[in-house]
Amino acid sequence: MSTPTISFDRKSAAALAHSKNEPSWLVAWREEAAEWAETLELPKPEKTPIQRWNLDVQGAHRPGQVVSAPAELPQAIASVLDAESTGAVIVQHNSSVVYTRLPEQLKAKGVLLSSLEEAARTHEELLRSHLMTAYARDEHKLSAMHAALWNGGVFLYVPPGVELEVPVQAILFADDAEATFVPHVLVIAEANSRVSFVENVSSSLGETKSTLLHNGAVEVFAKAGAHVRYAAVHHLDSSSIDISYRRAVTDNGARMEWLIGDMHEGNTVSDTKTILKGSGSTSDAKIISVGTGSQRMSLTTGAVHIGRSSESGMVTRAVMKDEATAIINGVTKIEKGATKANGEQTERILMLSSKARGDANPILLIDEDDVKAGHAASVGQVNAEQVYYLMSRGISRAEAERLIIYGFLDPVVSEIPLEVVRDQLQRILERKLG
Structure with a gap:
């Protein structure tokens, strides 16, 4: 039906x-x-x-x-x-x-x-x-x-x-x-x-x-x-x-x-x-996502600075498996007159499959001179040196990769302010990453 x-x-x-x-x-x-x-x-x-x-x-x-x-x-x-x-x-x-x-x-x-x-x-x-x-x-x-x-x-x-x-x-x-x-x-x-x-x-x-x-x-x-x-x-x-x-x-x-x-x-x-x-207002955004199967995902985080001495921080982290696709956009806009504004953003994507796709797109739109703004973006696989280090301490490769991935996503998981919801998020992660 x-x-x-x-x-x-x-x-x-x-x-x-x-x-x-x-x-x-x-x-x-x-x-x-x-x-x-x-x-x-x-x-x-x-x-x-x-x-x-x-x-x-x-x-x-x-x-x-x-x-x-x-x-x-x-x-x-x-x-x-x-x-x-x-x-x-x-x-x-x-x-x-x-x-x-x-x-x-x-x-x-x-x-x-x-x-x-x-x-x-x-x-x-x-x-x-x-x-x-x-x-x-x-x-x-x-x-x-x-x-x-x-x-x-x-x-x-x-x-x-x-x-x-x-x-x-x-x-x-x-x-x-x-x-x-x-x-x-x-x-x-x-x-x-x-x-x-x-x-x-x-x-x-x-x-x-x-x-x-x-x-x-x-x-x-x-x-x-x-x-x-x-x-x-x-x-x-x-x-x-x-x-x-x-x-x-x-x-x-x-x-x-x-x-x-x-x-x-x-x-x-x-x-x-x-x-x-x-003026003097602040924003801090932390976004995580895990893509599996044939999911198609568009994740956009933005900050528009109008007030003077305003500050924004944006961190987006995604893990992509199977044939999932993620488009990660970070947009910092500083309007004319927003002097002393400061906008920082980071987008990072971990690829766990050769068929998965991920794009990280940092965007800065600046209409004022007296400001600070920066961005960083990366798309790649689990860090081989980190895996090697953990394996040298007697941890298996699979467990080493799991620990690295959980650490990658922890900035959001650990800060959820209700234990029952934090535990639920942990269970979802285990199921999606298992």
Whole structure:
């Protein structure tokens, strides 16, 4: 059975919004996006022919079953939920949010956590002033499709000066290949606040001839002096397509950290960018990925410097096996007026097969003289000297190569701020590299 599709005319977008009792402004907002989706072109990631992918399978709106306790969640979700954590949790199952836990002490401080759909009804002004302003609805066809169809989603608001000591966890899970799975995560961290957010996107589809399209988006707004750490692990079935656009905007003195594990089994477009709007703001992005089988992957990391004395660092590391292909792009853009900005980036790819392919493309776009910028890129096999050194200490070749590969990926794995998710990432790595 093929996956049912949803058209993008105004009428169908409005019908979907009305069926979920959305406010009138959001109905019109979706209608406009649906019109754009009919005319805009697909994005054009370098050397990745996504026009050949099955991107028309939007699925049908199939909400999950709302539960009141973690024990009622499907086992696949419960396995990555930290049962001992006292932090906030939100869970999306297929097309809707089914469970939310926000501790009373966080509520008392003014922290807000809900589905994005609920926030559209309860915090309209806050939502409208931020939603898809960093990742524009008319950026390309996929963003317009996302705006027309996003469902469930996550809304997190951290008031000024509030520091969350325990990470917020979001689990986005699909086990219905014919469900619309288009989550949108919106994080607003007010001035001098601090928060760690851990996103887990996964699926368990079994045997299916249908294609699940995850057309997801993340927007983070770090206000003056705020510090946001955003960690994500993506691991969907090979019958899925993972489209993930992430955007962050940093105000004066704010700091944004990205820790991304793109461990998907199928075709992937991952685009992670920080807009350093404020002076003295900083961004640090660490991305890892492992490609297996015949995967096609486009991984782009970007930093746009607008504020003076802003700093960005980007590190992307990928391991390619079998016949997998990865295009790794790092883009540092320093705008006119962003004096004293400093942007550094590194892309490295380890090739474990003669049939695997990997391109590392560092790109510097500099429109200001008084700045610093640098890049490094490499594509190659496991270092023979390192292997020899470990073997000289009595370690077998296979174990020596395994240790080197794990060390290569450790900058992200070791920094995931939730043990249960860190352990999950470790298991995924062992399975993909085994």
